[in-house]
C-alpha cells in the first residue's frame with residue numbers, strides 16, 4: 001500500500017504527525033493508500049517555504065511567470081492519460097469524465113497565461129498640474145486553497161494557477177479523499193520551472209485547515225466544499241483578518257417549460273443528474289416540470305432512461321457513471337433515498353439494490369428517481385450529492401421560479417424552453433449565480449467567473465476569470481508630480497487637482 005506524502009519546498013516530504021487516513025479505490029472498495037494528516041508544524045513548514053520563495057517569484061516579470069504556466073500546460077497535455085487514470089482510480093469517476101475535470105482546470109491555466117495583460121494597472125496622464133496618477137496590481141504574498149474531493153484536478157488549478165500567475169506563493173490543502181492528483185500537479189509545475197516553495201501541498205483534515213486559517217503569514221484563503229465548512233472557514237478566516245472566499249453546496253433546479261424540446265430535456269437531465277454519480281456541485285438534482293401534462297410526459301420518458309443507466313468501474317470508459325467516492329458517501333446517499341420514501345415521495349426508480357458484478361465491494365449505487373417531491377421534504381431541502389433526481393411538480397412558471405428563489409442554495413439553475421421571453425425573464429429574476437438556457441450545467445468558461453448566490457457562496461468575488469486576478473492581488477494608487485521641482489508652498493487645504 002502506498003504511503004502518500006506532502007509536497008513542501010519542491011520535494012515530497014513524508015508525514016511526521018503520526019496521523020493518517022485511509023485512501024480508497026471506490027471501484028473495488030479497496031484501500032490503496034495511507035494519507036498523512038498534517039500537523040500544525042507541518043503546515044507551518046509549508047508556509048515558511050512559501051514565504052521564503054515568494055519575493056523572488058513576485059519580482060520575476062509577469063511574462064516570464066506566464067511562460068512557466070505555458071510549459072506547465074504542455075506537461076499537463078503530456079501526462080493527461082496518467083493524470084486521468086489516477087484521478088479516476090481515486091475518485092471513482094470514469095476516465096472520460098476525469099479528462100473533463102483536468103480540461104476545465106487547463107482552461108483556467110490558459111486564462112492565467114494572460115497575466116501580463118490581466119495585471120496591468122491604469123494610468124491618467126495629467127490628472128492635475130504636472131500630476132500623473134496610476135494604479136498598480138501587486139500580489140498578496142502567501143495564499144492558501146482548501147479544496148473538495150469531487151474535482152481533484154480542476155478546483156486546485158482554479159485556485160493556484162491565477163494566484164501563482166499573479167506572483168503569490170501557494171499552499172494547497174486538497175481533499176484527503178483525492179490527494180494524489182494535486183501532488184502530481186505540484187510535481188509537474190516544478191518540472192515546468194516553477195521555483196521550489198511557490199506551490200506546496202499539505203494533506204490533512206481539520207487540524208491542517210485550522211492551522212492555515214490561524215497562520216498570520218497567510219493573506220488569503222480560497223475554499224470550496226460543503227456549506228457548513230464553507231461558513232466555518234469564512235468566519236474564522238475573516239476573524240483572523242484574511243481575504244476569504246468560500247464556495248459551498250448546491251441544489252440545482254432544471255425548469256422544464258411545457259414547450260421544451262423533450263428529447264433534449266431528458267438527455268440533459270440524465271447527463272447532468274447522474275454524470276459523475278451526481279457528485280458535482282453543478283449537478284442537476286431537481287427537475288421542475290411546469291404543468292401536470294409536462295410532468296407526466298417527463299416521467300414517462302425519464303423512468304426507462306434512469307432504469308437503463310450504465311454503471312461501471314472507473315476503468316470502463318463506456319459507463320455513464322462510476323461508484324461514489326467512499327463507503328460513507330454511499331451510506332449517506334442511500335440514507336437519503338430511504339428518507340425520501342419515509343417522507344412520502346414516490347420512488348419511481350429504486351437503485352438501492354444495485355450490485356456491480358465483479359466489483360461487489362465497490363461503492364456503487366443505481367440511479368434513483370423520485371416523483372412528487374414536496375418543498376418541505378428534507379430530500380428537497382438538503383444536498384444529497386449522489387445519483388438521485390427529484391421531480392417537484394409546479395403548477396405555473398411563477399411557481400417554478402418561486403421554488404428556485406426560495407431554496408437556500410443558489411449555485412446553478414437551468415430552464416428548458418423554446419420561448420425567448422420566458423428564458424429572458426427567468427435569467428433576469430432568478431436568484432442564482434449561474435444560469436443555463438437549454439444548457440443543463442452552465443459552468444462558465446474560464447474567462448468569465450464562477451460562483452453561486454445565497455448559501456452557495458460566502459465572500460465578494462467569484463472564482464476564475466477577472467475576479468481571480470482581483471482576489472489574488474491588491475491595488476495601489478500612485479499620485480506623482482513631475483517635474484519634481486515645482487514649488488507652490490505649503491498648503492493646508494485638502495489637495496484637489498485644480
Ligand code: NAD
Nearest residue numbers: 147148149174175205206209225226229247248249250281
Ligand atoms: P467538505 O466540506 O467535506 O470538504 C472540503 C474541504 O474541507 C476538504 O479539503 C476537507 O478536508 C475540509 N474539511 C472537511 N471537514 C472540515 C472541518 N470540520 N473543518 C475544516 N475543514 C474541513 O466537501 P467535500 O465532500 O470534499 O466536497 C463536496 C461538497 O463541495 C459539496 O457540498 C459540493 O456542492 C461542494 N462543492 C462546491 C463547489 C462550488 O464551487 N460551489 C464546487 C465543488 C464542490
